[in-house]
Amino acid sequence: MGEMDFIQNEVxxxxxxxxxxxxxxxxxxxxxxxxxxxxIGVFRVFGNPLTEKLASTYVxxxxxxxxxxQLFIWYFGLPHLxxxxxxxxxxxxxxxxxxxAYHSEYVRGALLSIKRGQLLAAQALGFTRTGTIVSVILPQxxxxxxxxxxxxxxxxxKYSSLAYMITxxxxxxxxxxxxSETFKFTEIFMIIGIFYLVMTTIAGRLLQYVEFRxxxxxxxxxxx
Amino acid sequence: MSKPPVLRAxxxxxxxxxxxxxxxxxxxxxxxxxxxxxxxxxxxxxxFLQCINFLVTPDRGRVWLDGREILRTHKRxxxxxxxxxxxxxxxxxxxxHLTALANVExxxxxxxxxxxxxxxxxxxQELDKVGLRDHIAKYPAQLSGGQKxxxxxxxxxxxxxxxxxxxxxxxxxxxxxxxxxxxxxxxxRANGMTMIMSTHQLNFASEVADEIIFLEDGIIVEVGPPxxxxxxxxxxxxxxxxxKMRELYGNSR
Amino acid sequence: MIESLVILYGALPYLFRGVLVTVSLVVGAMGLGLLSGxxxxxxxxxxxxxxxxxxxxxxWFFRGVPLIVLLFLFYFGLFTMLGINLSAFTASIIxxxxxxxxxxxxxxxxxILSLPTGQLKxxxxxxxxxxRAIISIILPQxxxxxxxxxSNEYSIVLKDSAxxxxxxxxxxxxxxxxxxxxxxxxxxxxxxxGVIFLMLTFLGTKGLRLLEDRVRIPGYVR
Numbered sequence: 001m002g003e004m005d006f007i008q009n010e011v012x013x014x015x016x017x018x019x020x021x022x023x024x025x026x027x028x029x030x031x032x033x034x035x036x037x038x039x040i041g042v043f044r045v046f047g048n049p050l051t052e053k054l055a056s057t058y059v060x061x062x063x064x065x066x067x068x069x070q071l072f073i074w075y076f077g078l079p080h081l082x083x084x085x086x087x088x089x090x091x092x093x094x095x096x097x098x099x100x101a102y103h104s105e106y107v108r109g110a111l112l113s114i115k116r117g118q119l120l121a122a123q124a125l126g127f128t129r130t131g132t133i134v135s136v137i138l139p140q141x142x143x144x145x146x147x148x149x150x151x152x153x154x155x156x157x158k159y160s161s162l163a164y165m166i167t168x169x170x171x172x173x174x175x176x177x178x179x180s181e182t183f184k185f186t187e188i189f190m191i192i193g194i195f196y197l198v199m200t201t202i203a204g205r206l207l208q209y210v211e212f213r214x215x216x217x218x219x220x221x222x223x224x
Numbered sequence: 225m226s227k228p229p230v231l232r233a234x235x236x237x238x239x240x241x242x243x244x245x246x247x248x249x250x251x252x253x254x255x256x257x258x259x260x261x262x263x264x265x266x267x268x269x270x271x272f273l274q275c276i277n278f279l280v281t282p283d284r285g286r287v288w289l290d291g292r293e294i295l296r297t298h299k300r301x302x303x304x305x306x307x308x309x310x311x312x313x314x315x316x317x318x319x320x321h322l323t324a325l326a327n328v329e330x331x332x333x334x335x336x337x338x339x340x341x342x343x344x345x346x347x348x349q350e351l352d353k354v355g356l357r358d359h360i361a362k363y364p365a366q367l368s369g370g371q372k373x374x375x376x377x378x379x380x381x382x383x384x385x386x387x388x389x390x391x392x393x394x395x396x397x398x399x400x401x402x403x404x405x406x407x408x409x410x411x412x413r414a415n416g417m418t419m420i421m422s423t424h425q426l427n428f429a430s431e432v433a434d435e436i437i438f439l440e441d442g443i444i445v446e447v448g449p450p451x452x453x454x455x456x457x458x459x460x461x462x463x464x465x466x467x468k469m470r471e472l473y474g475n476s477r
Numbered sequence: 478m479i480e481s482l483v484i485l486y487g488a489l490p491y492l493f494r495g496v497l498v499t500v501s502l503v504v505g506a507m508g509l510g511l512l513s514g515x516x517x518x519x520x521x522x523x524x525x526x527x528x529x530x531x532x533x534x535x536x537w538f539f540r541g542v543p544l545i546v547l548l549f550l551f552y553f554g555l556f557t558m559l560g561i562n563l564s565a566f567t568a569s570i571i572x573x574x575x576x577x578x579x580x581x582x583x584x585x586x587x588x589i590l591s592l593p594t595g596q597l598k599x600x601x602x603x604x605x606x607x608x609r610a611i612i613s614i615i616l617p618q619x620x621x622x623x624x625x626x627x628s629n630e631y632s633i634v635l636k637d638s639a640x641x642x643x644x645x646x647x648x649x650x651x652x653x654x655x656x657x658x659x660x661x662x663x664x665x666x667x668x669x670x671g672v673i674f675l676m677l678t679f680l681g682t683k684g685l686r687l688l689e690d691r692v693r694i695p696g697y698v699r
Contacts, residue, residue, distance in 0.1 A: 060675075061671070061675070064671070064674065064675035064678050064679075065636075065671035065674060065675065066635075066636035066637070066638075066639035066640075066650065066671070066674050067636065067639075068639045068640055068642065068650055069639060069650060069653075069667055069670050069671045069674065070671070072650075072654065072663070072667045073663075073664065073667045073668065073671070076657065076663040076667070077663045077664035077667050077668070078664070079663070080661075080662075080663055080664040081664065158541075158542070158543040158544070159543065160543075161543035161544075161545045161546055162543075162545060162640065164545070165545075165640075165643060172543065172545055172546055172549075175546075175549070176549065179549070179553065179554075185549060185550065185553035185554035185557070186550065186554035186555055186558050187554075188554075189546055189549045189550035189553075189554050190550060190554075192546050192550075193538075193542040193546050193547070193550060196541060196542050196543055196546060197537070197538065197541040197542060200540075200541040201537075201541060274598075277602060279598050279601055279602060299606065303604045303605065303606055304604065305604075306601060306602055306603065306604040307603065307604035309602075310602075311599075311602035313595060313598070313599065313602075315593075315595060316595075317593070317595035317596060317598060317599035318599070319596060319599065319600075319614055319618075320596070320618060320694060320697060321614075321617050321618045321621065321694050330603075330613060330614075331603040331604070331605070334605060334609055334613050335603055335604045335605055335609070362695075362696075363694055363695045363696050363697065364696075364697075365694065365695065365696030365697040365698070366695055366696035376599075379603070380602075380603075383603060383604070
């Protein structure tokens with residue numbers, strides 16, 4: 001069997017399978033991460049001193065510990081306390097909580113950048129506090145947080161490769177297995193690299209498009 | 225006026241896209257002369273001056289210093305030429321990370337390869353000449369606009385230039401700081417420095433210029449001694465411009 | 478509980494020797510990234526269209542592929558294929574450095590582009606060659622402006638360095654895992670490793686903030 005045939009018939013199907021797992025890791029983690037990020041961001045700006053303190057401790061730890069360490073804690077560490085997760089669940093939890101911490105930083109910065117007048121104007125119209133945050137502040141803030149959060153999503157795509165280290169066999173893990181059997185590290189990891197490049201590039205383009213669509217007329221250059 | 229000119233620029237043309245910002249502008253200047261460019265904002269004065277030392281690359285045109293043509297494609301020649309032509313910018317362009325003293329020294333040490341001590345001594349002298357001996361250790365951000373412009377003059381003078389180009393040296397200054405800079409320029413004039421300067425200060429121009437060049441829409445409209453250009457101009461556009469400037473800045477006579 | 482703490486305490490010297498490895502990785506990678514990043518940034522701002530395109534490609538590649546994939550590609554793949562025999566430690570420094578170069582180049586590029594164009598003009602007007610102007614005028618200012626971005630990059634490289642455990646570098650994470658799998662005290666050991674990284678982040682960014690103050694130009698506000 002020729003080199004090309006081997007890659008086409010043996011390697012690629014296996015890698016595509018891994019790619020599927022990677023995507024199944026990335027999408028839920030991205031969604032959970034964003035939800036956590038927005039929630040924590042709001043708590044840090046509008047919460048009471050206690051929630052603020054808790055939220056910033058969370059952010060300090062999850063941004064300060066390397067992601068590998070976090071994944072190991074979820075997967076290898078928690079059984080210590082009698083809590084068991086599958087590699088897949090542990091990865092999703094690890095990714096979501098870590099990227100949530102990073103998202104919350106951008107959300108917080110964006111919230112703080114909204115002028116106080118917006119809050120006062122909404123209150124003058126009779127909005128409740130929650131109503132003001134949900135209908136007036138967040139729609140503006142999230143637009144401003146978008147470039148930072150977008151970057152974070154691209155990081156997530158790349159860092160999803162670490163799931164392999166807690167035995168969740170996604171794209172990188174599949175590659176490692178085939179490469180170890182065939183010793184074709186260069187070829188296989190080149191192909192995997194291209195897979196990731198395609199994903200990060202598409203995500204980047206998509207985010208640019210979303211940013212462009214959500215632009216508020218007259219505010220085009222904010223934060224650029 | 226039979227002396228050969230120190231600096232000669234001929235048929236300088238510059239386009240930005242389709243817009244012609246400078247069209248066939250020429251001038252020449254002899255030793256110890258002061259020529260002043262006037263004209264409305266956007267008339268091409270700044271482009272003209274920057275084309276003369278190739279900070280802006282002209283599309284067409286030739287420049288001679290001491291009878292030698294400058295070949296701008298020859299990097300070494302170009303850098304040597306620029307050392308002999310001092311440039312003063314409207315917004316000073318002092319090197320923000322260096323003290324006043326270091327701003328003046330750096331051309332000496334890095335370009336003229338002068339020793340550190342000699343450079344320091346010379347820089348001190350130049351700063352003294354512009355009245356800034358007490359401010360040598362300050363950084364640009366700690367100086368007033370007028371002081372910044374005087375440092376930038378000292379920086380140019382330290383290179384012992386044959387000609388100085390001054391691009392609206394007082395336009396970015398608050399009115400009360402203009403005089404201190406103009407006083408330094410008058411001093412230079414009295415000491416025989418050859419200068420080409422663009423300005424909106426018509427009073428100053430009428431006092432000190434040997435010749436005034438009126439530029440509009442990239443074209444040299446009229447050239448002549450101050451009395452003629454400012455008070456008996458031939459062209460309609462010069463008349464309009466001068467009367468407008470006089471409305472803005474008051475009459476000088 | 479007490480037992481866990483005793484084991485953790487006993488393992489600390491071993492973990493701390495890992496700190497030396499981690500710090501060497503980070504210093505090496507940041508240093509390599511700094512030098513190459515400056516060159517890339519200067520090339521991307523002042524280079525010919527082809528240089529810019531080439532550098533753009535480099536940056537796109539090294540920013541778009543995960544660290545672990547690059548580690549495997551270079552350490553098990555390319556280096557072996559080319560017959561270059563490197564230790565996992567050296568290979569990791571190179572890979573981390575190549576990635577950091579891509580990121581740092583963008584920090585420096587942004588800083589260079591944020592400088593007023595008059596700075597280069599004034600340098601040229603004094604007769605400086607472009608390379609002299611870049612060295613004496615542009616870079617000293619651009620590098621000062623890059624310190625905050627650099628501090629951010631430091632904390633990223635530091636945390637990324639834990640991934641080199643995957644190719645067998647005995648840094649902090651690898652040592653924590655080694656002790657954990659022998660003593661079954663996973664949770665305390667990983668937590669300790671996390672805290673060590675947290676402390677290193679804190680110390681490093683603190684140091685860089687001091688540096689930022691030291692190199693600040695008096696009176697200069699942006």
